Amino acid sequence: MMQIRLTAWLWMACLLSGLLAPAGATTQPAQPPSPPAVVEQWGLFEISLPGPADGNPFTEVQLSGRFTNGTQTVDVDGFYDGEGVYKLRFMPPRQGRWTWVTHSNRWPLTNKQGEFTASPPKAGNHGPVGVRFQHHFGYADGTPYKSIGTTMYSWAHRGEALETQTLKALAASPFNKVRMLVFPQTAGVDKHPPTLWPFAGTPPKNWDYTRFNPAFFRHLEQRVGQLRDLGIEADLILHHPYDDKREWGLDNMPREVDDRYARYLVARLAAYRNVWWSLANEFDFIRTKTDADWQHLGRLIQQIDPYGHLRSIHNGKRMYNQAEDWITHVSMQHGMAAAEANRAVLFREAWRKPVVFDELKYEGRHDRRWAQLTGRQMVHAFWSVTIAGSYGGHSEFIPDPLDGTIWLAQGKQLRGESPPRLAFLKTILDAAPLEGIDPIDAFEDLFIAGQPGRHYLVYFGDRAPTEWLPKLYLTGLRDGQRFKAEIIDTWAMTITPVKASLQFKPQGRYNFVAAQPIKLPGQPGIALRLTALDTPAGAAARPALDD
Amino acid sequence: MMQIRLTAWLWMACLLSGLLAPAGATTQPAQPPSPPAVVEQWGLFEISLPGPADGNPFTEVQLSGRFTNGTQTVDVDGFYDGEGVYKLRFMPPRQGRWTWVTHSNRWPLTNKQGEFTASPPKAGNHGPVGVRFQHHFGYADGTPYKSIGTTMYSWAHRGEALETQTLKALAASPFNKVRMLVFPQTAGVDKHPPTLWPFAGTPPKNWDYTRFNPAFFRHLEQRVGQLRDLGIEADLILHHPYDDKREWGLDNMPREVDDRYARYLVARLAAYRNVWWSLANEFDFIRTKTDADWQHLGRLIQQIDPYGHLRSIHNGKRMYNQAEDWITHVSMQHGMAAAEANRAVLFREAWRKPVVFDELKYEGRHDRRWAQLTGRQMVHAFWSVTIAGSYGGHSEFIPDPLDGTIWLAQGKQLRGESPPRLAFLKTILDAAPLEGIDPIDAFEDLFIAGQPGRHYLVYFGDRAPTEWLPKLYLTGLRDGQRFKAEIIDTWAMTITPVKASLQFKPQGRYNFVAAQPIKLPGQPGIALRLTALDTPAGAAARPALDD
Incomplete structure (x- = not known):
């Protein structure tokens, strides 16, 4: 229904604005295949249209398409693909029914219309x-x-x-x-x-x-x-x-x-x-x-x-x-x-x-x-x-x-x-939180990153310590909060759990520390991963400090 | 002459634009002192003018001054300094004769004029x-x-x-x-x-x-x-x-x-x-x-x-x-x-x-x-x-x-x-070149700065070496160029000349090196200063490399 009304309206508009193509301006190659009726969301929907091959199609022919699902409208430019074939490509950003109509300065390419359905994305397609x-x-x-x-x-x-x-x-x-x-x-x-x-x-x-x-x-x-x-x-x-x-x-x-x-x-x-x-x-x-x-x-x-x-x-x-x-x-x-x-x-x-x-x-x-x-x-x-x-x-x-x-x-x-x-x-x-790995406190020597109070990566680089007393900047931590620790060898590609969990207590103005140091291999390229085991009731997460 | 012509012109302009102050709008405090006849370049020239003290002089009175030396014109805003006194300040950017005229939305403050001479700056005055x-x-x-x-x-x-x-x-x-x-x-x-x-x-x-x-x-x-x-x-x-x-x-x-x-x-x-x-x-x-x-x-x-x-x-x-x-x-x-x-x-x-x-x-x-x-x-x-x-x-x-x-x-x-x-x-x-100290080759480990081919500061920080074989990134250097070297103790505040001068030869794609290492004190906070002694004839200064 909508398609028919749109056609009539566009026909009128073209008539009124004098856009009818001059006679003999185009050659008419064989009709390319019809576009598909269903394309997955964020997939590639393509329309091929026969059009003029004479003159310089790259500079003389304008082609665009308007795609709409009723609430969202996307305008895309078409392009000349050689041998009298023009194409329009569209990546549907949402699922459901999309209609389209073309605009061009050449008669055979303008006011073409159609519709298709954007289906749910297939496995592995997460969009752009x-x-x-x-x-x-x-x-x-x-x-x-x-x-x-x-x-x-x-x-x-x-x-x-x-x-x-x-x-x-x-x-x-x-x-x-x-x-x-x-x-x-x-x-x-x-x-x-x-x-x-x-x-x-x-x-x-x-x-x-x-x-x-x-x-x-x-x-x-x-x-x-x-x-x-x-x-x-x-x-x-x-x-x-x-x-x-x-x-x-x-x-x-x-x-x-x-x-x-x-x-x-x-x-x-x-x-x-x-x-x-x-x-x-x-x-x-x-x-x-x-x-x-x-x-x-x-x-x-x-x-x-x-x-x-x-x-x-x-x-x-x-x-x-x-x-x-x-x-x-x-x-x-x-x-x-x-x-x-x-x-x-x-x-x-x-x-x-x-x-x-x-x-x-x-x-x-x-x-x-x-x-x-x-x-x-x-x-x-x-x-x-x-x-x-x-x-x-x-x-x-x-x-x-x-x-x-x-x-x-x-x-x-x-x-x-x-x-x-x-x-x-x-x-x-x-395995890190959705929000990504962010530096934790880059005030002095930055070697800890993660998400405050939840997940930490500690990377020792070339320092190769044989032990480390866990000490974290206070933001997001709670008094008495417990963490699981794992030793990561970034070169040997191993993850070794530390048996005892860590419990953190505030120390001074800036930090929380665990009670005991963690033994480390004394090699370069070692990291630690600390993952929160609990969020102690009644203890508020510490806010960031200005200084 | 010019001052008189300007006065007549401004009088006309004020008359035509209806800017004459309404009767009784101002009080008239005692005349402040006249501005000086001579101010050094980049010195502070100040004009004090009596004006209205009633109403709110900070928000209701506009005052500005136009200063010109014939080729350069500077507009400055005046300000209210309390007790019926308004001021205009000007820092002459060039020496010579400057004339000025005031503009205001209040009659006692507008169309005041004068001139002064900006003299050569005194010792210690280098401008802004x-x-x-x-x-x-x-x-x-x-x-x-x-x-x-x-x-x-x-x-x-x-x-x-x-x-x-x-x-x-x-x-x-x-x-x-x-x-x-x-x-x-x-x-x-x-x-x-x-x-x-x-x-x-x-x-x-x-x-x-x-x-x-x-x-x-x-x-x-x-x-x-x-x-x-x-x-x-x-x-x-x-x-x-x-x-x-x-x-x-x-x-x-x-x-x-x-x-x-x-x-x-x-x-x-x-x-x-x-x-x-x-x-x-x-x-x-x-x-x-x-x-x-x-x-x-x-x-x-x-x-x-x-x-x-x-x-x-x-x-x-x-x-x-x-x-x-x-x-x-x-x-x-x-x-x-x-x-x-x-x-x-x-x-x-x-x-x-x-x-x-x-x-x-x-x-x-x-x-x-x-x-x-x-x-x-x-x-x-x-x-x-x-x-x-x-x-x-x-x-x-x-x-x-x-x-x-x-x-x-x-x-x-x-x-x-x-x-x-x-x-x-x-x-x-x-003592460094006019152009300042610029990093020399920050591609790997930046510890040398200066001006290529002329002047180098080498700062060892905490590394405390006992000797260093001078090695410089090639830009600006010439084959066979000789440098004077001085050992700088940044903490003891001493500068010790190295007896022998250094002669540099190209080494590999990126560097020039001296023939002999320089003995260093093996303490932290040591720097070297290298100063070019000559620019060998016939040897072109090396251009920078893209990589």
Whole structure:
């Protein structure tokens, strides 16, 4: 019923505003398949429409769709997918019946209508990830998202065989986020030219920036979809500086091309629930763009992405102003800061957003100092940023003995010592409270984090004590409260319960202490987990102090 | 000539716009003294004008002055100083002849005119301090300003005898900045009610917020002027949270009163060249104001201060968003971050502004953990923030055995061990290049700072090595370049030249090294100063690397 009324109204509107297409302006390819009648919530609903293939469909044809469930309306841009086919993609944010109608400046594409049902999400589909509790992340369905990311810049530019192998390795890994370049690279860690290019034209740089290469983006989407099906977020890097010889010119496009590229990417990929937008890798090494250019691009994406996927910009040596409003979370390169919770926590304090140390140096054997971490150092850095209430990012620079490939560039296979320990860390994070791990009292030496009065992680790093008298900052604690203690070996991946429970009593102005010390192994990389066993009746939880 | 023409023009303008004062609206007190004919550049030029004392002169009378030297025009607000006297103050930013004319909504105050000459500044007058080289400070005449600050919150509220004694102690101290409260405090570290109050009314809180107490501000100005004459910057704190029992209500005024207070303060004090504006101490402990209130106030002061004096806001536990455009430099409380250059440097990187650790904990013997630093720890923190390319702030919590006064609250007398060592540090800073001390390569462990290729400070902190093979990051260095080395004992305050000069050669991708190690005393708190002796001909200075 509603569909019929809408059709009539739109017909009238088009008539009145003179939008009827001029005769002969379009060719009419074969009718593409009908859209599905049912798509899961946060799944990908796609409409294909035949339309004009003449002229320049990328610049001359506007297409958008309006989706509504009666209370929520979402406008999405369509895109040209080549050979006379236009597409609209939509990720239903709620379950139930959705109707849609198209708008276009071309007659064959406008006023198309339909409806579908968004069904309950299937197992493993938790929706897109957003910011939760100011410094953390969560899926749309309320499930916390504990980020353990990795970087494989060019993995999706390396051909079917290698890409399939990489997907297999990822499936067996702990990683739930992959940082990856949209554009291929010619310098840095991968110098092989790809088989697919983002623009029409001929390599190395005779590009027609007004025409995208749909096959390039279809391939990218295939990989993003495969990551999604593995439960992995795709942190898509739009721009990068790895074209030292200026061979391809993709890092030096005019602003109007950058904008069109961003719009095309959003139109094609925003309906993939696992997409994050990273404006650039090492933005400050792209000498052809100013901070104002990045701000413009960030705000553009903020404005045109109907779902508000996470947005960040990754630095080289110079920090970006991460306080800018379009930035949802900090994507940080900083090896030195991530090596110690006392340092890492300062960015979180400064910017009051989630901080992901996406590049805290890499595990590897490179001659460059950014890829010389031992496995132990990598695991230590992940634990340090965890205690700092932040998140780490992994990658490896350990060349394959046969073909020289490295995980950081091509993916293929994990060879480092850290990944199993990061999988172990992930089980610790998953067992933590919903609200995440927050620093507890960063006033002097920060080595305890968790949720006050409920859950604590104590990380001793390189200090390797043989015992520790449990002493906690008072916030959230109650006089006489009892805790279970477990000794965690972050390298051996063991959790050993401490037999006796701990009972805490106030000590001085700031702390609560247990009666007896806990014996510890005297090795580096040891942590403790303290979990509240009770909340003593009649004892009030202590409030935080100003000083 | 010009003066006469201007008079005629203004007379006409007033006539036309109907601004002639209504009959009987004013009383006419005795004529105040004429303004001086000569004032030094960056000195204080003051005009006193008789005007209406009836009604509420603070809210009903507008007065401003326009000062011009023909090429530069400065508009300043006047203020009511009580007993029928209005004043206009002006700090001439350039030498030469300045003319002025007043504007007012009251006849006796408008269209007054005159001129004076700004003479060359006297010895010790370097003009106001501003930001230089992004992370540092300098006086208007080009002299670098190396900040060694101290805090004495209530020193100007303690009566003539104590205040005079404090000024004497300051004159003998190394400090060139004092953080001080404009309003008195009833809690925190000083609970004595003052004799002067900022508003008309009766203590503890029957204030008429529409009427200031000029005597209170005249007293404040006297102290600010005395600091100026000692070469000390007055970092004036407009708001503070130290009124626990809500006795006085000065931390809970309506926005319109806060704004009027800011305007009055700027009108009275902006012409003092040594004024800095600190919006608040521990802003986050003032629960009655939001971040939006602070931003409003910061932008208001930015707009109304004709000289653009430095503006900051000091935090308690929660960081303010120091990226906001009105903030000229970061005024930071952070004890843990200042304890290590590796930590301190991160705020500088994050905010790209000068960072002053105005509160890095205090030297003292307090039961609170923010005032328990030993003298050695205080000196270490100053050196750490120096290597981080930032600045430190001192204070003491060491009660006077007779009357219990402490420097942090009342001033009076320095008792700690750090001040002589901070004086020594100041001589090191003063001998550094004009551009200041910047971190050299904060990629791994930051302990070297200076200016690349010219001047290095190497600070070993607690590591106490017995020797060190000089190794510097390559930027700015030339193959074969020679340096003079001096061993600095930051505690004993000695500088010992190393006999042989050092010659540097490239080593690997990142560094230059000397041929021989330098023997060191094996004690904590040792630094090295390396000063370039030559710039070898034919050897190019090495550029910075991306990685």
